[in-house]
Amino acid sequence: MTTVDGRLARGARTRAAVLDRAVAMATEVGLDGLSLAQLADALAVSKSGLFAHWRSKEELQLATIDRARELCTEQIVAPALAHPRGVRRLWALHEARLAFYADAVLPGGCFFASAEFEYSARPGPVRDRLVAVFREWLGLIERLAEEAVRAGELLPDVDVRQLAYEIEGAGLAAVMQSRLLGPDAYPYARRAVLHRLRGVCTDPALLPEA
């Protein structure tokens, strides 16, 4: 066992606290709308102290994206992977996503939905990283769908990209409508994917009733 450097440990702790707060605040005011002074105030640290950890706002934004990705992996992907491979895991991913929104883990709903729209027309490293994360996310849905096909739980002729597109669309609409109109959106998001999966699922017993 190696003794940890107290200085480095403190720095890592501070960085984590800053990034957690940055992720949350970014869902409210945007990743670019995020002000370093406001972020520092919210954490009771000095603004210049932030520059000891990130050399510019853009570096902090990139680190914030990475932290949001981690959070997303912990809270959505990991719980879904706990379910058995196949259509149940695919369904679990969608439900875990909706639960993440409904539980208000982040005040603004979804970090990536907000940030991706914000940067959809703003070229640069931030946009590039957001695109990469989104590709990863869409690829995950496709992979789970593909696994379900290989497991024989989805019809062999199902278009997994098409299916992934529709699941992603249902989830995206959920975070937007739940924030604008209220939680009534969640049942619609559930039924949308549930009906779609039932239509291509070989064993209806693998999916919930309602």
Added chain:
Amino acid sequence: MTTVDGRLARGARTRAAVLDRAVAMATEVGLDGLSLAQLADALAVSKSGLFAHWRSKEELQLATIDRARELCTEQIVAPALAHPRGVRRLWALHEARLAFYADAVLPGGCFFASAEFEYSARPGPVRDRLVAVFREWLGLIERLAEEAVRAGELLPDVDVRQLAYEIEGAGLAAVMQSRLLGPDAYPYARRAVLHRLRGVCTDPALLPEA
């Protein structure tokens, strides 16, 4: 015939030009990220001149939302209403929406998708107006679906709110994915709604093939 007041006419002309530009720029940098100085520069007018027409940035933002709604009505809703009532009109609305995105009428894709995510966690008059416009839009989809049911072109037991939710989700995913990943998203958005409508349509001949 009454002669128009040249002063008022000039004011109206500049207001229209400013709002058109504001709508376009807002899709790139956000409705809040929009800077009055940048907007004025882009139009070769003075910043203070803007305050002669709107007393504050928020007033201009509200006017910009109204202008974006008009644009949306002209370019998407009106063309759809040219189609015969029923499932064809509902389908035409979805296609007109996708065409609006694909034709890059606005540089950032969709004014409302961007603005609604931007303000989803920011209470105030701007958010309220965005919510109202979105309710209107979702209500339009539902009404067209309801008309299709009454026309006997959709099965009588179809849940129009559910259907509207899924159509909106497919369109929302289209604008986001087309901006992030490229125009490949449009065929997915088309097929998603086409398959869904085919599943509840009484006469398949009313819908296109592909």
Added chain:
DNA sequence: TAATTGTCCGACCGATCGGTCGTGTTTCCG
């Protein structure tokens, strides 16, 4: 103990933000 390293701070910088004010110009009306 002395030098070094990592963390964090307060003071400060130029640029830009939304917004105000006084003025000039054009157009309409009496």
Added chain:
DNA sequence: CGGAAACACGACCGATCGGTCGGACAATTA
């Protein structure tokens, strides 16, 4: 012709923006 009205301008305001700099403080290493 002269006043009123609407539009538009440049100069200017305090606040905030991202970012820099020199130094204080604590923990490590030699």
